[in-house]
Amino acid sequence: MSMIKPIFILLLFQLAGEALRAIAHTAVPGPVIGMILLAAFYMLRRREPSPALQQAADGLLSWLGLLFVPAGVGIVANLALLRSAWLPISVALIGSTFITLVTTAWIMHRFGQRASIQQEGL
């Protein structure tokens, strides 16, 4: 039983997200809307999620990489597209990803440090 309720809650919020997405005609995917709804739900109730839900969420998230593999294998089916413009694609993918990674981390590091020190003792 302890696994069924957390699964039900996660799928229920995903379903609510999908429904909202269909009504609002938005590009934001149902699971992302479901994530926002679930976070808002617990923030408004000012209550901790149940230990069973926390455990299920942590369990699923620790395998998040695995869940991307089926979509990732699709790359193999699309290799021709990548080959057609490999130079601009590889330079832009590596360059842009690196710049984005560094900028985001640096701004949070530079301006958010005080909050982190208080919380973490880092």
Added chain:
Amino acid sequence: MNWMTLPHSLSPGIVPLFAIVLTLGAYLLGVELQKRLRNPLANPVLIAILVIGVTLRLLHLSYQDYFTGAQFIHFLLGPATVALAIPMVRALEHMRRGFWPMMSSLLAGSLIGLISGYGIVRLFGGSQVVALSMAPKSLTTPIAIAVSASIGGIPSLSAVLAILGGILVAISIDPVLHWLKINEPSARGLAAGTAGSGIGASRVIPQHTLSAAFAGVAIGANGILTAVLAPILVPLLKHW
């Protein structure tokens, strides 16, 4: 009977099961190699994709054949995305305190990811369609596909680039941030989620519960920000 078509000839119903076992096995192999080699390049997602790609080719199985089973694993991406709310709720206090730095970091990351993706492709002689497909590559795959379609890119190319970009972040985040001496879980989580969405996040989530929380916020916020900003910015970029 040709061994190359073995799964098919044994029984057509065996293919989905084979795909699931293959996916789990390839990923477990990747996790094991990551533990042993301690090299950032030994990323479980990358290893699994390569192992499965080669296996499918050897057995003459198409991606459609593979997906008849792999869809069950793919399906779990939905509830896993919803589950990102849980570390977020746990980190609420922390986020309130660092709210403005977090928002500035997210906005800068969204804009830079979009503009540099488009700009570098154009700079290196890529066509406009390829540049438009590159623009949403930092987003979580479903949003990348939707944004790509709305601005005139090739959605399937954007999906591939989003996955490759995520793998790139998963591989490079530890050495790059170590080099920059950025260790806070909040900055690591934001950077992983903004630059590499879910696959990038999968690298930092096991490291710290705060990284998981900030990565979740970053995936959602970057997706929403870019979905709003891209239709406004792209017409300006096209003039360039």
